Amino acid sequence: MNITEILFWLLTAVALGGALLVVTSKNPVYSVLALIATFFALSGHYILLNAQFLAVVNLIVYAGAIMVLFLFVIMLMNLNTETEPQKNKWLKLAGTIAGGCFLLVLVAALREADSKSTMALVGEGDTGLIQNLGKALFNEYVIPFEISSVLFLSAMVGAVVLGKK
Amino acid sequence: MIQLAIDLAFVLEKAILIGGIISVSLLVAMYSTWAERKVAGFMQDRLGPNRAGPFGLFQPLADGLKLFMKEEIIPNASNKFLFILGPGLAMMTAMMTSAVIPWGKQIEIFGRTVDLQIADINIGILYIFAVLSMGVYGIMIGGWASNNKFSLLAALRGASQMISYELAMGLSIIALLMLTGSLSLKTIVELQSASGGWWNIAYQPLGFLIFIVCAFAECNRTPFDLPEAENELNFGYHQEYSSMKLGFYLFAEYINMFMSSVLMATLYFGGYDIPFVNDASLIESMGMNLVAVLQGLSLFLKAAFFIFVFMWVRWTIPRFRYDQLMHLGWKVMIPLALFNMLITAIVVLIRENGWPF
Numbered sequence: 001m002n003i004t005e006i007l008f009w010l011l012t013a014v015a016l017g018g019a020l021l022v023v024t025s026k027n028p029v030y031s032v033l034a035l036i037a038t039f040f041a042l043s044g045h046y047i048l049l050n051a052q053f054l055a056v057v058n059l060i061v062y063a064g065a066i067m068v069l070f071l072f073v074i075m076l077m078n079l080n081t082e083t084e085p086q087k088n089k090w091l092k093l094a095g096t097i098a099g100g101c102f103l104l105v106l107v108a109a110l111r112e113a114d115s116k117s118t119m120a121l122v123g124e125g126d127t128g129l130i131q132n133l134g135k136a137l138f139n140e141y142v143i144p145f146e147i148s149s150v151l152f153l154s155a156m157v158g159a160v161v162l163g164k165k
Numbered sequence: 166m167i168q169l170a171i172d173l174a175f176v177l178e179k180a181i182l183i184g185g186i187i188s189v190s191l192l193v194a195m196y197s198t199w200a201e202r203k204v205a206g207f208m209q210d211r212l213g214p215n216r217a218g219p220f221g222l223f224q225p226l227a228d229g230l231k232l233f234m235k236e237e238i239i240p241n242a243s244n245k246f247l248f249i250l251g252p253g254l255a256m257m258t259a260m261m262t263s264a265v266i267p268w269g270k271q272i273e274i275f276g277r278t279v280d281l282q283i284a285d286i287n288i289g290i291l292y293i294f295a296v297l298s299m300g301v302y303g304i305m306i307g308g309w310a311s312n313n314k315f316s317l318l319a320a321l322r323g324a325s326q327m328i329s330y331e332l333a334m335g336l337s338i339i340a341l342l343m344l345t346g347s348l349s350l351k352t353i354v355e356l357q358s359a360s361g362g363w364w365n366i367a368y369q370p371l372g373f374l375i376f377i378v379c380a381f382a383e384c385n386r387t388p389f390d391l392p393e394a395e396n397e398l399n400f401g402y403h404q405e406y407s408s409m410k411l412g413f414y415l416f417a418e419y420i421n422m423f424m425s426s427v428l429m430a431t432l433y434f435g436g437y438d439i440p441f442v443n444d445a446s447l448i449e450s451m452g453m454n455l456v457a458v459l460q461g462l463s464l465f466l467k468a469a470f471f472i473f474v475f476m477w478v479r480w481t482i483p484r485f486r487y488d489q490l491m492h493l494g495w496k497v498m499i500p501l502a503l504f505n506m507l508i509t510a511i512v513v514l515i516r517e518n519g520w521p522f
Contacts, residue, residue: 017211029244033306052287052288056293056294060298064299064301068305071309072305072325075321129287130287
């Protein structure tokens with residue numbers, strides 16, 4: 001067991017534990033904080049796979065911006081354990097089944113992947129480095145990339161329009 | 166048995182480097198509080214602290230001792246875990262920035278060549294932005310956990326202010342990255358200190374202006390210290406805090422100030438580059454270690470100047486109103502940064518491909 005393996009298992013434990021806490025904790029603020037911890041663990045995994053750019057962007061965008069907005073909403077609406085509305089039983093059941101189906105599909109899709117036994121690619125894989133990623137995005141995938149940026153722009157304009165009402 | 170393949174000397178080297186940099190940052194932050202009061206005294210035609218030791222130099226020690234001795238109060242209705250987590254997070258995120266900053270070129274100890282940088286990762290600037298965006302949590306969690314309406318309002322203000330100014334800051338950095346073509350801070354400094362290379366301030370004056378304004382807002386310093394506007398919010402997000410937990414919040418602000426000063430020096434003013442001197446030929450004539458000390462000193466002098474600018478502005482310019490702050494951030498800074506980015510992109514394109522018409 002070398003150091004990358006120890007890191008891998010540690011990060012996996014943090015990610016799974018954090019994700020479980022998100023679902024199980026009664027206080028929504030704790031849920032958000034656990035989700036942030038999960039994102040950190042996932043970023044650690046990205047770094048182990050030598051995808052530093054992905055790791056740091058995951059932190060900036062998800063842990064840094066989106067989760068702050070989540071916290072904002074929760075704090076402003078002052079959601080507490082007492083006021084949190086309980087979803088009905090059938091909705092919970094449906095959610096569990098849908099999530100289980102998604103897990104099944106993911107496992108089935110990744111079962112045949114050739115990298116399923118690789119834990120870490122420290123200093124090996126180079127697709128996640130910013131230089132290669134940038135070249136791939138602006139050469140092969142330039143049209144999907146630009147289209148998605150237009151999509152983001154329209155979402156932004158839409159948010160402003162809704163906010164002005 | 167678990168066998169760990171770790172180079173012990175490497176770990177030791179990094180541990181000493183981390184310890185050294187953290188203690189230096191803490192020391193600088195400590196004396197920033199003293200310097201702030203001296204500068205304030207000078208601006209207001211007073212003496213400033215002058216009782217404890219010569220020139221009041223022991224004043225930070227006395228203040229620290231006072232904060233340690235104060236009673237630790239945790240409000241009954243607060244969320245105890247998060248209440249303690251808040252100041253810890255603020256302190257930690259403030260310190261984490263120092264990991265990617267190059268403090269000097271190299272030194273040679275016991276035949277080992279040691280880089281004076283904790284981690285030279287190829288996404289250095291993005292790492293700093295990630296840490297900066299984590300800085301919001303210290304304020305938000307502390308403000309919310311206090312269970313005080315004023316604290317909560319201040320925390321929300323602080324968070325929205327930091328998010329808004331982060332955007333303009335990122336855009337101003339993008340223009341810089343287009344010129345240097347690298348995200349690694351070490352490469353950026355080396356490009357500036359190469360012979361014939363100019364400091365980035367010569368190419369990016371507008372970018373620097375945007376960056377410094379955003380740095381003020383990120384550090385919650387006057388004129389953008391809305392999260393602790395005492396005439397509206399009593400004492401801001403750390404209203405319920407006492408003793409060293411309050412000290413952590415106040416101290417984190419000074420560490421943030423130091424780190425952004427170092428960052429400004431690194432990105433726009435040549436980093437550890439000694440001005441008017443060719444560093445490479447200096448290394449040949451004076452030896453590597455002595456030059457590294459001089460380089461570190463040069464970086465610290467540049468940073469000290471920016472810390473002074475922070476204080477100068479604080480005691481000169483009054484606080485913004487909240488709507489003015491948001492107006493400045495979204496309607497002035499971001500368009501200016503976009504404009505700067507556009508101009509830089511055009512210039513870079515023409516320089517690389519020639520005039521197309």
